[in-house]
Amino acid sequence: MTEKVDFDQYTDNYNELLREGTKFFSSNEEYFARYKIELVRKYAHQPVGRILEYGCGIGRNISYLKTAFPGAEVIGTDISEAGLALAAKENPGVRFEVERAGLDVGTFDLIFVAGVFHHVAVAERAGVSQVLHDRLNPKGSLFVFEHNPYNPVTRRIVDTCPYDADAVLLRPSELKALLCGTGLKSDRRAYCLFVPPKLSWLMPLENWLQWLPMGGQYWVSAHKA
Ligand SMILES: C[S@@+](CC[C@H](N)C(=O)[O-])C[C@H]1O[C@@H](n2cnc3c(N)ncnc32)[C@H](O)[C@@H]1O
Structure with a gap:
């Protein structure tokens, strides 16, 4: 069994490793945070007063969450104390x-x-899903982004990234089953990150490609049934 990666060891070079693995797509690793939060802003149930980023790491998404939801209280949690x-x-x-x-x-x-989920041991994923369920308000929404295991480029990045040594990728259907297993109801499943920012004029295509299992990542959203 692979040993769990200790993200405390990657606090200083996390962004550098991310940039190295994804530079063919975007020269600026902040793009990925902006991109995801923009999707969440578009689809989240309103109003949004309290936000949790579960597994926030070194906090790369936090400022984007604050900007997208001005006035909301944002809390980040993680198991990595150095990251926090x-x-x-x-x-x-x-x-x-x-x-x-x-x-x-x-x-x-x-x-x-x-x-986060691909770093959680398979046997512990149902427990993490239950925590997310229990922390969600009745009218709230949950968004989970994951690497797309069907995309060979994504798999190659994961295979060569030191902090992905413990990664076990999960299919969208597995993630949906985990969330629905807690009683959550899934809203959407969509593949994303098809178009690099340098081809921004093609960005509208992303909406049409959500069904195609070739995006770099995918996301699942859910709410309380
Ligand atoms: C690839 S990093 C992603 C960090 C952040 N979400 C981001 O987008 O930059 C994965 C993070 O998940 C955290 N993690 C792993 N297992 C976890 C668990 N069971 N509960 C909370 N966080 C966990 C790690 O410590 C690490 O910070």
């Missing part, structure tokens, strides 16, 4: 908590999870 320390430094005023059993951070109108 950097996230807190970069995002003054935002609350960060170490993710642990029994952590009580209340409930949320929006929960955002990006690139």
Whole structure:
């Protein structure tokens, strides 16, 4: 069995490794955070007063969440204490908590999870899904982004990235089943990240390609049934 990656060891060079793996697509790794939050802003159930980023790492998405949902309280959690320390430094005023059993951070109108499930041991994924269910408000929405296991380029990036050494990719149907297994109802499943930013004039195509299992990633959204 592969040992779980300790993200505390990648706090200093996380962005660098991400940039290295994805530079063929975008020269600026911040693009991926902006792109995902823009999708979430478009599809989230409103109003959004409280936001959780579960598995926020070094906090790359936090400022984009704050900008997309002005006035909302944003909280980030992760199991990596070093990651959270950097996230807190970069995002003054935002609350960060170490993710642990029994952590009580209340409930949320929006929960955002990006690139976390493939690092969670298969046997622990149902438990993580249950936590997300329990923290979601009755009218809230959950968005989970994951690497697309059908895309050979994505698989190659994962295979060569040091902090993906423990990655076990999951298919959209598996992720949906995990979320629905908690009683959540899935809203959408969509492949994304087809068009690199340098071809921005082709971006409208992304809406038409959501069904095509060739995007770099995919996302699933859900709400309480
Ligand atoms: C690839 S990083 C993604 C970080 C962030 N979501 C982003 O988009 O930049 C995966 C993160 O998931 C965290 N993680 C892994 N297992 C977790 C768990 N069971 N609960 C919470 N976070 C976890 C890791 O510590 C790491 O920070």
